[in-house]
Amino acid sequence: MLTLGWSHTPRGRLLLRRAVARVIRSALRLRSRALPRNAVTSVLVVAPHPDDEAFGCGGTVARLVRDGASAHVVFVTDGSASHPGHPSVTALDIAGRRRAEARVATGILGVDWDRVSFLDAPDGTLARLDGGHARAIEERIAGMLERLAPEVILMPCRRDGSTEHDAAFALVAGALQRAKLMPRIFEFPVWSCWNPLMLLRPMITCRRIWRVDLREVRDVKARAMASYSSQTDPIPPETSPALPLGFASLFLGREEFLFET
Ligand SMILES: [Zn+2]
Numbered sequence: 001m002l003t004l005g006w007s008h009t010p011r012g013r014l015l016l017r018r019a020v021a022r023v024i025r026s027a028l029r030l031r032s033r034a035l036p037r038n039a040v041t042s043v044l045v046v047a048p049h050p051d052d053e054a055f056g057c058g059g060t061v062a063r064l065v066r067d068g069a070s071a072h073v074v075f076v077t078d079g080s081a082s083h084p085g086h087p088s089v090t091a092l093d094i095a096g097r098r099r100a101e102a103r104v105a106t107g108i109l110g111v112d113w114d115r116v117s118f119l120d121a122p123d124g125t126l127a128r129l130d131g132g133h134a135r136a137i138e139e140r141i142a143g144m145l146e147r148l149a150p151e152v153i154l155m156p157c158r159r160d161g162s163t164e165h166d167a168a169f170a171l172v173a174g175a176l177q178r179a180k181l182m183p184r185i186f187e188f189p190v191w192s193c194w195n196p197l198m199l200l201r202p203m204i205t206c207r208r209i210w211r212v213d214l215r216e217v218r219d220v221k222a223r224a225m226a227s228y229s230s231q232t233d234p235i236p237p238e239t240s241p242a243l244p245l246g247f248a249s250l251f252l253g254r255e256e257f258l259f260e261t
Contacts, residue, residue, distance in 0.1 A: 014246040021196040021250055024203070028257050031203055032211035035060075035258070038067050044150035044183075045073040046141070048168040049082075049123065050102035051231050054224040055251045056188040057154050058109055059214035060258065062221060065110035072115040072148055073106050074141070075099075076168050081123035082231060082242040089235055095123075097230045105227040108220060117144065126167035134171065141175035145183075152184045157259060161191035161198050186210065186258035193250045202259040210258040222252055 043064055047053040053061065053073050065071050079098035080091035099118060106116050119140055121133075129137070155172060156165040169187075176182065192198035203209065214221060226232070231242045 010245055017194070017196070018246070021193065024196040024199050025253065028199070028203060028209060029211065032209040032257055035210040035212050040064055040069050040152050042070045042148070042150045043152045043154055044144065044148055045071065046076065046153060046155040046168060046172055047073060048076045048126065048156060048164050050075050050079045050098040051228040052156055052190050054105045054109070054221065054228065055248070056156055056190045057256060058221040058224045059217045059256050060154065060212045061109045061111065062217040063212060066217070071111045072117070072150070073111055074117045074119060074144060075102060076119050076137070076171070077121045077123040077126060077164065078118070079123050083235060086235065087237060094230060101227045101230060105224040108224040108227065124164065126171070127163035137171050138174040138178060141172060142178035145175055145179040145181050149181065150183050152186055154186050154188060156190045157187040157192050157202060159192070159198065159201065160189060161195045165190060184260060186260055188256060188258055194244070194247060206259040206261055208260040210260065212256045212258065214255055218252065225251065
């Protein structure tokens with residue numbers, strides 16, 4: 001059988017992944033429309049973990065804020081599970097560090113600190129919450145939705161290749177039912193950028209795909225992403241970062257795509 005020998009190395013797999021991502025992005029450009037300036041006046045970003053907002057939609061948030069939109073960000077989990085078994089850093093340390101990083105990142109994106117909320121659900125548990133805990137989180141999100149009445153919710157794709165992200169989407173759907181609200185939902189890929197074939201489904205089934213040009217905010221997005229050094233840099237004595245090699249580079253393209261069902 002013909003095999004691409006180099007594709008069995010980490011570097012080879014990354015090259016292959018980037019090539020597939022380039023093809024998918026080209027198709028998305030054809031299928032998408034530019035999000036008009038001033039099309040959104042208020043947005044609530046739901047980030048399952050501290051970093052999803054910067055990587056997944058940091059450019060969109062920065063541009064919306066520049067255009068005068070009000071932006072709130074809610075972090076669902078504490079992000080404490082990114083370094084399991086680390087010999088010198090505890091889950092509590094990681095949660096504290098990621099909260100501090102989130103503070104810096106959201107500030108860089110232009111979101112006021114009093115518009116940033118943390119629900120502090122334990123990282124890694126969203127997909128297996130018991131009914132009571134799930135209800136409690138839904139109620140807190142529903143309370144925010146009622147208070148803020150955002151025109152748009154920005155959150156990771158409903159099938160993003162992460163059980164946590166998929167569960168977060170279900171919690172927001174439950175919260176919307178409780179609040180009896182129907183804002184527009186713009187879904188952004190995070191782990192489905194890393195596994196780009198997953199984007200074929202929303203590319204075909206979504207009613208609209210919006211394209212946000214990042215030219216004027218690309219540096220801002222890059223700086224916000226760089227705030228999350230706990231995820232992008234190894235924490236000694238480990239020699240590999242929590243995020244895979246080359247992950248961040250997939251999010252520094254010239255545009256972000258948002259799926260609206
Ligand atoms: Zn995440």
